[in-house]
Amino acid sequence: MQAVITGASSGIGRDMAKILSEKGYDLILVARRRERLEELKLPTKTKIFCYDLSVSEAVFEFYRQIENEPIDVFINNAGYGVFGSFFDNSLEDELGMLSTNVTAVHILTKLILEKFQQQNRGYLLNVASSAAFYPGPMLAAYYATKAYVYRLTLGIYEELRRKKSKVSVSVLCPGPVKTEFDRVANVNFSLKGLNSMDVAEYALKKMFRKKTVIIPGFTMKLGKFFSRFIPEKLLLFILYYVQKKKA
Numbered sequence: 001m002q003a004v005i006t007g008a009s010s011g012i013g014r015d016m017a018k019i020l021s022e023k024g025y026d027l028i029l030v031a032r033r034r035e036r037l038e039e040l041k042l043p044t045k046t047k048i049f050c051y052d053l054s055v056s057e058a059v060f061e062f063y064r065q066i067e068n069e070p071i072d073v074f075i076n077n078a079g080y081g082v083f084g085s086f087f088d089n090s091l092e093d094e095l096g097m098l099s100t101n102v103t104a105v106h107i108l109t110k111l112i113l114e115k116f117q118q119q120n121r122g123y124l125l126n127v128a129s130s131a132a133f134y135p136g137p138m139l140a141a142y143y144a145t146k147a148y149v150y151r152l153t154l155g156i157y158e159e160l161r162r163k164k165s166k167v168s169v170s171v172l173c174p175g176p177v178k179t180e181f182d183r184v185a186n187v188n189f190s191l192k193g194l195n196s197m198d199v200a201e202y203a204l205k206k207m208f209r210k211k212t213v214i215i216p217g218f219t220m221k222l223g224k225f226f227s228r229f230i231p232e233k234l235l236l237f238i239l240y241y242v243q244k245k246k247a
């Protein structure tokens with residue numbers, strides 16, 4: 001049994017690596033910080049790759065390195081946020097985020113699903129966010145990247161279901177989680193963050209049960225339910241103040 005995790009050098013990805021290794025999975029891990037991946041010292045066989053997934057050539061090169069490996073689980077987890085007004089944020093920073101959160105996820109989803117369909121099995125977990133459910137003033141581009149991951153995964157789910165495929169696709173949509181995310185995005189969460197290990201455990205448990213949309217925590221489930229009854233303009237008005245407080 002072997003699992004691939006992108007963005008395994010910290011946070012949710014690192015905790016998923018620990019859990020899967022304890023379950024007996026060999027691992028293929030990728031991130032930019034080699035020393036952080038090496039520190040992990042997991043009980044099963046672990047292959048480490050250092051690539052910047054914001055560069056499409058690096059994404060293809062990473063996949064070329066692993067395409068002949070047996071793979072049972074693939075987790076597109078690497079990602080980050082760029083906080084601030086759309087009019088102040090640098091285009092270069094935003095494009096880097098779009099390449100990591102959207103383009104790399106799209107490429108790897110496409111390539112791994114070709115392999116999974118050939119073997120007619122495999123679990124793909126794409127890490128989106130509860131941000132996927134809402135518009136996000138002050139984090140507008142980040143929210144949009146996560147909406148892409150959410151919608152892409154759901155569309156693929158329906159196509160696979162109609163093919164009666166045994167391949168499973170899931171999308172993880174957490175609210176705030178205590179990781180390095182807030183430091184990287186330069187934000188202070190307005191809600192208390194969930195524990196990253198709890199989120200990783202919950203996500204993997206649901207993924208193995210083939211749950212399509214995985215939302216850890218009662219508050220975010222409730223938020224998603226009630227948001228459908230609130231007019232979008234009102235939601236935007238409220239969310240602007242919620243987001244502004246994160247500065």
Ligand SMILES: NC(=O)c1ccc[n+]([C@@H]2O[C@H](COP(=O)([O-])OP(=O)(O)OC[C@H]3O[C@@H](n4cnc5c(N)ncnc54)[C@H](OP(=O)(O)O)[C@@H]3O)[C@@H](O)[C@H]2O)c1
Binds near residue numbers: 011033034178
């Ligand atoms: N924490 C939250 O509140 C929260 C909520 C909802 C969704 N999420 C999503 O959860 C996922 C994991 O984030 P986290 O919270 O665990 O944050 P984190 O602790 O900052 O971890 C992010 C991981 O992504 C990797 N990464 C970032 N940019 C990369 C790049 N260009 N190339 C390769 N790897 C890259 C980082 O590794 P290197 O820096 O070593 O490259 C790191 O391992 C992200 O997709 C995030 O959007 C987080």
